[in-house]
Amino acid sequence: MSHKHLHSIHVSHYKHTAGCATEVMPIPDVVKISMSQHIGAPCKPLVQKGDYVKVGQVIGDVDAFVSAPIHSSVSGTVTGLEEMRSANGGVDTLVVIETDKKQEIYEGVKPPEVDDLAGFIKAVRDSGMVGLGGASFPTHIKFNPKNIDDVHTLIVNGAECEPFITSDHRTMLEDTDDLISGMQLAMKYIGLDQGYIGIEENKPDAIAHLDKALADKGITNIKTFKLQARYPKGAERVLVYEITGKTMDAGVLPADMGVILSNVTTFAKVGEYFRTGMPLISKRMTVDGDAVAEPKNVIAPIGTMISDVIAFCGGYKQEPKKILMGGPMMGRAIFSDEMPIVKNNNAILAFSGSQALVKEETACINCGRCHQACPFNLIPTALADAYERRDAQALSDLKVMQCMECGSCSYVCPARRPLGFTNKLGKALVKEAGIK
Amino acid sequence: MEKKTYSNLVVSSAPHIVSNMDTSRIMMMVILALMPSLFVSIYVFGFRVLTLTLACVVASVFFEWAWNKLMKRPQTVGDLSAVVTGVLIAFNVPSGLPYWIAVLGCFVGIVIVKQLFGGLGKNIANPAITARIVLFLSFATEMTTWPLPRMAVDATSTATPLGILKEGGGDLPNNLEMFLGFIGGSMGEVSAIALLVGGLFLIWKKIISPIIPVCFIGSVFVFAAIYYGVTGTGDALDMAVFHVLAGGVMLGAFFMATDYVTTPLLPAGKVVFGIGCGLITMIIRLWGQYPEGVSFSILIMNCLTPLINNFFQKRMYGGAKKHEK
Numbered sequence: 210m211s212h213k214h215l216h217s218i219h220v221s222h223y224k225h226t227a228g229c230a231t232e233v234m235p236i237p238d239v240v241k242i243s244m245s246q247h248i249g250a251p252c253k254p255l256v257q258k259g260d261y262v263k264v265g266q267v268i269g270d271v272d273a274f275v276s277a278p279i280h281s282s283v284s285g286t287v288t289g290l291e292e293m294r295s296a297n298g299g300v301d302t303l304v305v306i307e308t309d310k311k312q313e314i315y316e317g318v319k320p321p322e323v324d325d326l327a328g329f330i331k332a333v334r335d336s337g338m339v340g341l342g343g344a345s346f347p348t349h350i351k352f353n354p355k356n357i358d359d360v361h362t363l364i365v366n367g368a369e370c371e372p373f374i375t376s377d378h379r380t381m382l383e384d385t386d387d388l389i390s391g392m393q394l395a396m397k398y399i400g401l402d403q404g405y406i407g408i409e410e411n412k413p414d415a416i417a418h419l420d421k422a423l424a425d426k427g428i429t430n431i432k433t434f435k436l437q438a439r440y441p442k443g444a445e446r447v448l449v450y451e452i453t454g455k456t457m458d459a460g461v462l463p464a465d466m467g468v469i470l471s472n473v474t475t476f477a478k479v480g481e482y483f484r485t486g487m488p489l490i491s492k493r494m495t496v497d498g499d500a501v502a503e504p505k506n507v508i509a510p511i512g513t514m515i516s517d518v519i520a521f522c523g524g525y526k527q528e529p530k531k532i533l534m535g536g537p538m539m540g541r542a543i544f545s546d547e548m549p550i551v552k553n554n555n556a557i558l559a560f561s562g563s564q565a566l567v568k569e570e571t572a573c574i575n576c577g578r579c580h581q582a583c584p585f586n587l588i589p590t591a592l593a594d595a596y597e598r599r600d601a602q603a604l605s606d607l608k609v610m611q612c613m614e615c616g617s618c619s620y621v622c623p624a625r626r627p628l629g630f631t632n633k634l635g636k637a638l639v640k641e642a643g644i645k
Numbered sequence: 646m647e648k649k650t651y652s653n654l655v656v657s658s659a660p661h662i663v664s665n666m667d668t669s670r671i672m673m674m675v676i677l678a679l680m681p682s683l684f685v686s687i688y689v690f691g692f693r694v695l696t697l698t699l700a701c702v703v704a705s706v707f708f709e710w711a712w713n714k715l716m717k718r719p720q721t722v723g724d725l726s727a728v729v730t731g732v733l734i735a736f737n738v739p740s741g742l743p744y745w746i747a748v749l750g751c752f753v754g755i756v757i758v759k760q761l762f763g764g765l766g767k768n769i770a771n772p773a774i775t776a777r778i779v780l781f782l783s784f785a786t787e788m789t790t791w792p793l794p795r796m797a798v799d800a801t802s803t804a805t806p807l808g809i810l811k812e813g814g815g816d817l818p819n820n821l822e823m824f825l826g827f828i829g830g831s832m833g834e835v836s837a838i839a840l841l842v843g844g845l846f847l848i849w850k851k852i853i854s855p856i857i858p859v860c861f862i863g864s865v866f867v868f869a870a871i872y873y874g875v876t877g878t879g880d881a882l883d884m885a886v887f888h889v890l891a892g893g894v895m896l897g898a899f900f901m902a903t904d905y906v907t908t909p910l911l912p913a914g915k916v917v918f919g920i921g922c923g924l925i926t927m928i929i930r931l932w933g934q935y936p937e938g939v940s941f942s943i944l945i946m947n948c949l950t951p952l953i954n955n956f957f958q959k960r961m962y963g964g965a966k967k968h969e970k
Binding site for chain 2: 218220372516524525528529530531532533537538539540541542543544545546547560564565566567568571572573574575576577578580588590591606607614616619620621622623624625627629630633
């Protein structure tokens with residue numbers, strides 16, 4: 210497709226673990242399963258202290274539109290509920306389960322029988338699926354847009370533009386059949402004609418592997434789409450533009466562009482659920498960073514403590530100073546490794562060296578690199594000035610609401626100014642001021 | 646193995662990695678890019694070029710350091726911008742200039758033009774350009790006494806090619822001599838090829854955008870060609886090349902009209918800035934009192950930069966560019 214590319218930046222890939230076949234972690238002694246694993250209303254625990262739970266059993270759910278049920282990832286005894294300060298500052302409820310390591314499967318776990326859209330949407334909700342690329346928006350809502358008759362294209366995000374992370378890459382290589390069947394199911398029930406899997410060109414093995422699998426199966430309405438290996442090609446709005454050539458403004462849903470879009474791992478998990486009936490109870494993630502002894506890709510039960518995951522990867526080889534859930538560009542720094550794995554974890558990165566340091570901010574030299582880096586042509590330095598004056602109108606005029614907080618501006622700034630973060634504050638200021 | 650846990654980790658906003666291109670590295674690249682011109686200048690004018698340049702660098706860094714110390718502001722000499730200013734001030738004066746006048750220029754550039762406005766990033770005018778203008782207006786004799794290039798014979802001082810053009814009194818050097826830099830002039834401005842090498846290096850390393858140099862040099866060329874074509878006072882093409890190679894156009898276009906702080910941020914603004922510099926330079930050269938207009942043109946456009954920025958910012962379209970298939 211011959212349209213122009215959006216601005217992007219070159220970030221070193223650090224894909225050390227791309228060749229590491231995934232290892233399945235043994236069941237830990239204790240798991241703590243968070244009731245806040247999706248955007249929307251948190252789940253209410255459906256179990257209490259002393260209950261015996263089995264693998265795949267629903268332990269949390271809530272009757273809200275934007276929500277998804279939460280299942281036990283282990284068999285064992287609930288020892289209680291705990292409250293935990295989460296990485297974003299809120300308080301999460303955790304269901305603590307002491308595992309018996311027998312991994313007894315819950316009786317209700319069986320492949321769903323579906324023959325129409327309503328059944329498909331219900332099954333996707335029952336699987337507990339959320340957007341596994343990071344935003345953890347409940348998948349069944351994404352699959353059932355208001356204008357479902359207008360959507361025609363499925364875009365599956367295998368870009369994985371964040372440095373270090375290779376878990377989606379491994380999913381494409383290792384769970385190929387589930388990924389393709391998950392896509393076919395979604396296309397069949399939602400009524401989509403064309404499917405694309407967007408993959409950055411730094412993963413030629415994944416592209417070749419999927420091309421071959423699609424050819425072997427005789428599938429012609431799903432194609433791989435090669436993306437530039439630049440950041441942030443995996444951002445939703447950038448991906449829609451790169452594949453369809455259509456500009457997607459902030460606040461617009463993919464469905465408004467005629468597109469259903471989710472991450473490769475989400476579709477692989479949908480495929481797996483329809484094959485086995487096992488809901489979303491474990492997650493593949495990349496464990497890397499200079500503080501980790503043996504970086505690798507791991508499948509861990511949801512609720513496993515991060516410290517246990519790192520212990521499985523040989524423990525820390527140096528004292529960690531910063532630990533990230535997710536990648537270094539958009540991931541969240543957590544203050545403690547005593548936090549459980551949640552559905553949307555795709556990486557745990559532990560750093561002890563220079564990546565852990567917070568760089569000192571110096572004066573803006575007006576070089577314009579932030580503007581050149583911005584996929585949406587914003588002027589982050591002007592936005593930062595407007596924020597400094599707390600000028601909500603100027604922020605709005607300079608289109609701060611278009612910012613998707615990809616952090617490209619902060620990455621390239623030679624004065625080390627936290628421009629992306631300032632934009633986030635600027636957006637909050639505009640919302641507060643009620644400017645439309 | 647015993648499991649260790651950590652609960653006192655660093656928390657900060659994303660992104661958690663940054664590019665290794667920071668301010669001091671950018672300045673280092675600019676200093677590197679100025680070196681070819683320095684070497685040619687030493688060859689053409691002798692060893693005093695080096696000592697005068699070093700004097701300007703030391704003075705500039707000292708003034709910035711002392712000012713920060715005096716004002717109890719964070720020390721900023723590590724960003725190397727004062728070194729760049731020092732070299733550029735030296736490049737804008739004749740090699741025979743007394744040291745004390747050069748040091749005074751550094752005081753003007755660093756303290757008055759830069760630090761009084763708030764330091765790096767806040768100054769309105771280019772410190773080196775403004776320092777040159779102050780020295781030029783204050784010490785007209787010293788600033789226009791041009792030591793001989795080593796290639797010249799039978800004289801003790803010379804005139805710049807633009808001076809010859811304005812005042813008469815000699816033959817214009819040919820364009821090849823001017824391209825190589827074997828002519829009279831300010832220390833760093835004489836060799837077009839050395840400046841071109843440095844400028845292309847900066848463009849290749851993506852330190853500067855080519856827009857301003859191309860528009861600046863291009864408009865000087867076009868304006869000169871039109872003028873000589875219409876008036877018939879010289880060969881249009883020959884004189885257009887002459888005006889590009891003469892005086893401070895190369896030094897100004899690549900190294901001073903591309904100063905981030907004092908030039909527009911958006912590409913459209915850069916076009917306006919570059920063309921404005923070229924036009925004002927040629928107007929001064931052809932109709933003004935002075936033979937050379939590069940420094941005045943850059944200073945005038947520096948002053949217009951906030952306006953240009955404002956104009957184009959209001960007109961920029963946020964959000965992705967619309968490129969419908």
